[in-house]
Amino acid sequence: MSRQAPLSAVIHTSLMNIPRTATILGVSTVGLTLILGTGIASATTPWQGNENGWNIHLQNDSHSLLHFEPSLFGNVKHGNEWLQQGQVASIEGIRSIVSGPANVNFVYRNTWASQDGISVRISSTPAGAVSAECQSVKPAFVTMFRCEVTQADPAQPIAIVIHDK
Numbered sequence: 001m002s003r004q005a006p007l008s009a010v011i012h013t014s015l016m017n018i019p020r021t022a023t024i025l026g027v028s029t030v031g032l033t034l035i036l037g038t039g040i041a042s043a044t045t046p047w048q049g050n051e052n053g054w055n056i057h058l059q060n061d062s063h064s065l066l067h068f069e070p071s072l073f074g075n076v077k078h079g080n081e082w083l084q085q086g087q088v089a090s091i092e093g094i095r096s097i098v099s100g101p102a103n104v105n106f107v108y109r110n111t112w113a114s115q116d117g118i119s120v121r122i123s124s125t126p127a128g129a130v131s132a133e134c135q136s137v138k139p140a141f142v143t144m145f146r147c148e149v150t151q152a153d154p155a156q157p158i159a160i161v162i163h164d165k
């Protein structure tokens with residue numbers, strides 16, 4: 001007759017083997033699928049390469065040097081601090097505590113006119129749809145920039161291009 005470990009030991013062992021995905025304000029998102037129950041995320045997700053956080057490619061086609069402005073609740077794991085003319089920044093979001101990529105928002109500001117810049121917001125639904133928006137920080141009649149989302153497929157990196165107005 002074989003002996004089995006008590007259930008609490010099995011759960012503890014299982015949680016110990018799950019990699020740490022992110023820490024938000026000191027709270028780790030480790031093992032939340034096990035804690036919250038099964039069925040939160042299916043075996044195949046619509047996010048594929050974005051499952052652990054949005055991958056964003058931000059291309060600066062403007063003539064300005066742009067600077068990343070961090071936000072406490074922006075859900076950005078890392079991104080280029082500076083974005084020079086012609087450069088493509090790679091920005092990576094964090095994983096949601098429920099499943100898939102967490103909503104992301106961030107700003108790149110003009111270095112010599114800091115009140116102007118581009119704001120980006122990306123969100124998803126449990127069904128896998130993606131909403132990607134970019135807009136000028138200033139009203140359209142005074143901004144130096146315009147931007148466009150060129151790819152918003154939930155399974156691919158989100159692609160955004162910044163242009164001079």
